[in-house]
Amino acid sequence: MFDVSFDGERVPLTEVQEHPARFARRLERAKVVPGFAQCHCRTDAPRKLVIRRYGYLFHLAGWPDDGVHHVEGCDFRKKPGTTTRTGSDRTAAIITGADGLNVRLDASMVQREVSSVPRSRTGERSCGTSRRSAPLLAFLQTLWSSAGLTSWAGSTPARGWGTVNSMLLAGLGEDTRINGSPAQGVLYVMRRYEESERDAINAEFDDFLRCVTNDGKV
Numbered sequence: 217m218f219d220v221s222f223d224g225e226r227v228p229l230t231e232v233q234e235h236p237a238r239f240a241r242r243l244e245r246a247k248v249v250p251g252f253a254q255c256h257c258r259t260d261a262p263r264k265l266v267i268r269r270y271g272y273l274f275h276l277a278g279w280p281d282d283g284v285h286h287v288e289g290c291d292f293r294k295k296p297g298t299t300t301r302t303g304s305d306r307t308a309a310i311i312t313g314a315d316g317l318n319v320r321l322d323a324s325m326v327q328r329e330v331s332s333v334p335r336s337r338t339g340e341r342s343c344g345t346s347r348r349s350a351p352l353l354a355f356l357q358t359l360w361s362s363a364g365l366t367s368w369a370g371s372t373p374a375r376g377w378g379t380v381n382s383m384l385l386a387g388l389g390e391d392t393r394i395n396g397s398p399a400q401g402v403l404y405v406m407r408r409y410e411e412s413e414r415d416a417i418n419a420e421f422d423d424f425l426r427c428v429t430n431d432g433k434v
């Protein structure tokens with residue numbers, strides 16, 4: 217596994233992926249100045265990495281359109297032509313944009329005892345042509361694919377929770393929207409449990425649950 221550097225420190229990428237809380241402050245500082253991290257998979261030319269915040273933590277993602285310059289086996293490597301653009305069909309349930317997904321999800325967190333009420337379609341404006349919606353499994357498959365998790369270069373002995381978590385967040389992009397809402401507000405990507413982080417992890421999840429409200433539309 218290759219090293220990354222930020223805030224004057226060089227560490228293996230897996231360390232950052234498996235223990236994001238340990239690096240949160242340093243990544244936060246680097247996000248401000250100089251505004252990026254670096255991947256050292258290429259010794260001759262370190263590649264810039266985007267530092268993104270998701271929830272309380274930070275994660276690293278490939279610099280836009282720079283994936284081809286990372287070496288084979290690097291998590292930030294993207295082969296030419298693998299970046300999909302499906303913006304032409306505006307009625308598609310999942311539209312892949314330049315920096316994230318736009319998803320119309322057919323999923324409800326509503327619980328009711330009698331299912332005689334037709335399912336309402338909320339959070340989307342009608343523009344004359346109704347947009348299709350995707351079930352949860354289709355969304356998860358698309359997210360898995362956009363995160364590059366359908367293949368594995370074998371750069372690490374095993375694909376751990378931290379790596380998958382980090383790659384999923386990178387795959388979400390900067391501006392993924394689900395039923396019109398920013399992903400950060402409606403999608404909780406659970407990080408790997410660490411006993412030392414127990415209180416923080418529980419607090420993060422509680423904060424997310426507090427955002428789940430009844431909009432009274434059903």
Ligand SMILES: [Zn+2]
Binds near residue numbers: 257263292
């Ligand atoms: Zn790299």
